[in-house]
Amino acid sequence: LMIDHGVDNWLTCVSNVGTSFIVDGRHLKSLNQGYNKRVAFLMKGKANEFWSKRLACLTEKRNRQMRDAVNKAARKVINHSLKNRIGTIVFGWNKGQKKSANMGNTTNQKFVQIPTGRLKDRIAQLCEQYGLKFVETEESYSSKASFVDNDSLPTFGEKPEGWLPTGKRVKRGLYRTAQGWLINADCNGCGNIGRKVAIMLGLDLSGIGRGALSAPLRLKLWS
Incomplete structure (x- = not known):
């Protein structure tokens, strides 16, 4: 199971047994925005x-919500892995990546305050508990390269001169391959994350x- 993280799509997961799903992060982002607005007021x-x-x-309530979200998201990942x-x-x-994030003040606030690092650690803990193997890998250029077209995947800082992907992200959340397929951009990133460690x-x-x-299945945190 390959996992690519974000904000609106907190976790995008694609497996090599043909399953895929997204853990929706929009509710969590909304809770965090509400907390920041209330604190600012x-x-x-x-x-x-x-x-x-x-x-x-207010801060204690927000921290409890974040802990609950981390546990629920990690449990969805583990349950899916065990089931399949x-x-x-x-x-x-x-x-x-959070320390060096430079996406503008508003986006930085959303990205940095969402506890994805804690979620990663929680998934690793549950993997150990259930006897699953957990692997962490760098994800440079995984969102730009085309998984379907088997583009080369350089490591950050080692991109060859003249390197260009064969596909392109045509709009938010949509990636077009060299063959003209329209696929989910985050799912494409997941496939490339898997390619980085496949060998x-x-x-x-x-x-x-x-x-x-x-067409990944979208799962809500609190449902």
Whole structure:
């Protein structure tokens, strides 16, 4: 099972047994935005070090919601793996990416405050508990290269001169391959994350079909 993380699509997961799903992160993002707006309102006109019982309660509630979201998302990943007899989970992760995030103040706030690092660690803990193999790999250029067309996948900082992908992200969430297929952009990234470690782990990715790349099932956190 290959995992690509984001914000609206918190986790996009594609397996080599032909399954795919997305753990929806929009509700979590909305909760975080509501918390930030409420804190900004209560802090308006106050000194930077100002704190109150109301702010403490709001923060505790938000932290509990985040912990619950982490546990629920991790459980969905593990349950899917056990149900489909998947023994290895590959998580795409670039170390230090939150510290160096430069996507604008608004997007940075959404990206940095969502506890994806804690979710990754929780999935790793559950993998150990259930006897699954957890692998973390860098994900550079996985969203740009075309999985279907087997584009080369350079490591960050080692991109060959003149390297260009054969496919293209035509709009938000949609990727067009060299053959003209329209597939989910995050699912394409998942496939490439799997390719980065396929030889090392001896993974067979031939089971990833067009259906898994085009129509992933969307799962809500609180449902």
